[in-house]
Amino acid sequence: xxxxxxEIFRELMHELPVPDRLSPENITLLxxxxxxxxxxxxxxxxxxxxxxxxxKIEFSSNEPNKDNSQKSRAGSSGFSKAYRITASLAACxxxxxxxxVYTDVSHSEITxxxxxxxxxxxxxxxxxxxxxxxxxxxxxxxxxxxxxxAEASRYWGDSEDVDTDNxxxxxxGTTSGITATMPSDSGAExxxxxxxxxxxxxxxxxxxxxxxxPEQIVVLEPGTAISDKLICTDGxxxxxxxxxxxxxxxxxxxxxxxxxxxxxxxxxxxxxxxxYLFLSGSRLVAVSSVTRTEKALSNEADFGTLGxxxxxxxxxxxxxxxxxHSTEVRVYDVSSPEIPxxxxxxxxxxxxxxxxxxxxxxxxxxxxxxxxxxxxSGVDDLESYVPSYAFNGQKYYLSxxxxxxxxxxxxxxYAVLAGLDVSSANPVVSxxxxxxxxxxxxxxxxxAYMLTYSNGSSTxxxxxxxxxxxxxxxxxxxxxxxxGIALKEYSLGKTGDYVYICTLVQNGESSAPNIFVxxxxxxxxxxxxxxxxxxxVKSVTFSGSTAYISVAGKNECYTxxxxxxxxxxxxxGVSESNTSVSFKPSGDGTGFYLRKxxxxxxxxxxxxxxxxxxxxxxxxxxxxxxxxxxxxxxxAGVLFTDASLKIVGVPYSYYDGYDYCYKYIVxxxxxxxxxxxxxxxxxxxxxxxxxxxxxxTGESLCVISPGRITSAHVDRxxxxxxxxxxxxxxxxxxxx
Amino acid sequence: MRSDFSQLVRQARKGDxxxxxxxxxxxxxxxxxYALCNLNNQDDAADAVSDAVIDAxxxxxxxxxxxxxxxxMIRILTAKIKRKQAEYVQVRDNTSSMENDEGEIIDIPVSExxxxxxxxxxxxxxxxxxxxxxxxxNVLYGYTSDEISAATGINSATVRTHLARGKQKLKRELxxxxx
Numbered sequence: 001x002x003x004x005x006x007e008i009f010r011e012l013m014h015e016l017p018v019p020d021r022l023s024p025e026n027i028t029l030l031x032x033x034x035x036x037x038x039x040x041x042x043x044x045x046x047x048x049x050x051x052x053x054x055x056k057i058e059f060s061s062n063e064p065n066k067d068n069s070q071k072s073r074a075g076s077s078g079f080s081k082a083y084r085i086t087a088s089l090a091a092c093x094x095x096x097x098x099x100x101v102y103t104d105v106s107h108s109e110i111t112x113x114x115x116x117x118x119x120x121x122x123x124x125x126x127x128x129x130x131x132x133x134x135x136x137x138x139x140x141x142x143x144x145x146x147x148x149x150a151e152a153s154r155y156w157g158d159s160e161d162v163d164t165d166n167x168x169x170x171x172x173g174t175t176s177g178i179t180a181t182m183p184s185d186s187g188a189e190x191x192x193x194x195x196x197x198x199x200x201x202x203x204x205x206x207x208x209x210x211x212x213x214p215e216q217i218v219v220l221e222p223g224t225a226i227s228d229k230l231i232c233t234d235g236x237x238x239x240x241x242x243x244x245x246x247x248x249x250x251x252x253x254x255x256x257x258x259x260x261x262x263x264x265x266x267x268x269x270x271x272x273x274x275x276y277l278f279l280s281g282s283r284l285v286a287v288s289s290v291t292r293t294e295k296a297l298s299n300e301a302d303f304g305t306l307g308x309x310x311x312x313x314x315x316x317x318x319x320x321x322x323x324x325h326s327t328e329v330r331v332y333d334v335s336s337p338e339i340p341x342x343x344x345x346x347x348x349x350x351x352x353x354x355x356x357x358x359x360x361x362x363x364x365x366x367x368x369x370x371x372x373x374x375x376x377s378g379v380d381d382l383e384s385y386v387p388s389y390a391f392n393g394q395k396y397y398l399s400x401x402x403x404x405x406x407x408x409x410x411x412x413x414y415a416v417l418a419g420l421d422v423s424s425a426n427p428v429v430s431x432x433x434x435x436x437x438x439x440x441x442x443x444x445x446x447x448a449y450m451l452t453y454s455n456g457s458s459t460x461x462x463x464x465x466x467x468x469x470x471x472x473x474x475x476x477x478x479x480x481x482x483x484g485i486a487l488k489e490y491s492l493g494k495t496g497d498y499v500y501i502c503t504l505v506q507n508g509e510s511s512a513p514n515i516f517v518x519x520x521x522x523x524x525x526x527x528x529x530x531x532x533x534x535x536x537v538k539s540v541t542f543s544g545s546t547a548y549i550s551v552a553g554k555n556e557c558y559t560x561x562x563x564x565x566x567x568x569x570x571x572x573g574v575s576e577s578n579t580s581v582s583f584k585p586s587g588d589g590t591g592f593y594l595r596k597x598x599x600x601x602x603x604x605x606x607x608x609x610x611x612x613x614x615x616x617x618x619x620x621x622x623x624x625x626x627x628x629x630x631x632x633x634x635x636a637g638v639l640f641t642d643a644s645l646k647i648v649g650v651p652y653s654y655y656d657g658y659d660y661c662y663k664y665i666v667x668x669x670x671x672x673x674x675x676x677x678x679x680x681x682x683x684x685x686x687x688x689x690x691x692x693x694x695x696x697t698g699e700s701l702c703v704i705s706p707g708r709i710t711s712a713h714v715d716r717x718x719x720x721x722x723x724x725x726x727x728x729x730x731x732x733x734x735x736x
Numbered sequence: 737m738r739s740d741f742s743q744l745v746r747q748a749r750k751g752d753x754x755x756x757x758x759x760x761x762x763x764x765x766x767x768x769x770y771a772l773c774n775l776n777n778q779d780d781a782a783d784a785v786s787d788a789v790i791d792a793x794x795x796x797x798x799x800x801x802x803x804x805x806x807x808x809m810i811r812i813l814t815a816k817i818k819r820k821q822a823e824y825v826q827v828r829d830n831t832s833s834m835e836n837d838e839g840e841i842i843d844i845p846v847s848e849x850x851x852x853x854x855x856x857x858x859x860x861x862x863x864x865x866x867x868x869x870x871x872x873x874n875v876l877y878g879y880t881s882d883e884i885s886a887a888t889g890i891n892s893a894t895v896r897t898h899l900a901r902g903k904q905k906l907k908r909e910l911x912x913x914x915x
Contacts, residue, residue: 031790523815566808
């Protein structure tokens, strides 16, 4: 089509009226309103604007609903019929005159597939039961992300340099748990326009700048951070879980007193362990995992062909004992620390995969994969195939309308999500389950994401299902598929409204990691291929506006700039990195980690973090002259940092030939210079007194070990122990 | 003047909505027509443009090349259009009709005379979504296949295929109309 015909189309188009609400004046008003809205409470899911159509996503309904906007009827274009016919004829002749020859070239588009429209809530239990029947009768091998990953690994071969022991595991925690949230400003204004790189061949040799040293990058490992989940404080009272108890210690004039202990509920044939502790006002929330052992029911029931098939397929434990996993939430009123009162208890099917506190709302995710202790005898045998929860001892099965059955099922495992309002006497707000769980669920602020394998046009795809978390309500939002397999070594990231996912995409004989950016509706807005051989990639992690690609067997790291979600790109060059350590940001543009040297000395390393999230070493100091170890060596989250005091606390332990010395050393990093302020230590024979994490209550530094809580005074001149409270009996104590 | 344009972008980055609106005023009609070509009706097209403007204003500080403002806005709008098109698929799959406010069953409107009776523009509706997208970018903005590829994420060779097929379809439609 020649240009004149394009001009005709354009002219015809430009005669159409543009709605008033899109005029620049009204757009200015819209943007001003948006600025005000952004300053108020986030209402991401439910919002309305005067100049914009109303959209709502109903949390309790099966699918997102959309209200129709008001229809505006514009007037006629004013074209005369004669002009339209003339213009049409002219264009028609031009099209007839132009002949275009093309070749049919098939190329896959790196965009997301249209989101599956068939992810449905079950209509009733009968539909859910039939799904199970079809799944097991089918009997064909179902591909999961894990099996597809294993295939992909065999396809491109395992690199000898891959250290599988240190492969980072996708983090299923909150943004607070992901210490990778750097204090970076991805929106930092850049005044420098993009300048094309100069042709270096034209630059005289003597004027060329020396090659810059590779930047030292420490890739954040999503650390274990176990004990971080089990300590909380309101400034006067410290709550921490240790062993079989929750200890409640109160600070009075910097003296610490153990006021009470909340024991784990002990029952026969039941094991419990604390997973999380949260504090919301005067409510202490304890999340525990529960394992009950039971005898399997007889397998000799006569259920006919289908039943016999299911008996053979299910494979109960040979010794007739099965374990049933659940997750328990107990809410205590701790307004009187001496007498904590149980307010409510809730138990949900499945092992706890994540728990997040948002104000007074607790969101909890569990994986329910060991629910079968006998073959399903029929649709009414809800215990065999329907997740459940119990509130104050009363059991409820999830209704069928709260269970989502996806299009493709590779497993009959469930992900169960619940929202609980711990400030309420009846905390259960919402509980949903998704069938086909494959072990990948991530909770970020306001949303949960579940990854599963899907197969589109005979190519490997990864399906992402998004659930909204708001006010305790859980709602299915959308599903989408992106090309490739999301390997366990590739994590999921989220910044603002954008989600980042990395998958391994097969392209003919080769494969390469690709990063996709999805918006709040899971539409792919951009993508980039990582120009690193997939067999060399050890892990991909997301931190703020940067993706870090670590290379197996080498201290190298590539980065991808995510600051513009619509245009992500790999940064040039490769940086030196040490990917085997974890890093503790202090919140003021600095951070710390411990490094063990060849001579076994341990150094505390101070780093700076720039706006891109790149970490560079500033200085380091030897922690202690006696050779020893630290609980913070493999988990930098154990380090205590305070950006206002500019101090960092390091637990350290060593054997002095007689017993173990457990030491806590405090350093200052004023003006980026590390210097020791002071320390305190204790000599014990029981490692339950080894120092671990600490919290600062505003007056005291409280250092916690499983058997003791220590209150210390810290200032620029030194550190001194004020008091201690033991939570267990000790062999002997020699405190300094 | 070019320096004025750069100044407006810098002001918009600082949150100046009037500066952003001035940038927008130069391209807003083409943005709307692009959305109109690719969506079912005028309201959806206006919604897509509004959504894109809100996102663009929020993210303009990430715009590195001031001269790329127009292309950048088109990329954002393309994403909004695709999202809306996906909703059409969902609605079509789940229901073939829906109730209006009075509870009467009505068919889902497809075009609602969005081109105000201009027959030649109505012929664009015979194209597939991708063909329409490529065609409208080529006609409205004069984009080459590489530029369309950058805006839509569709491979360049596939863009050329879409363009060629789209034009062939239009040729057939108009030939049949005026035979």
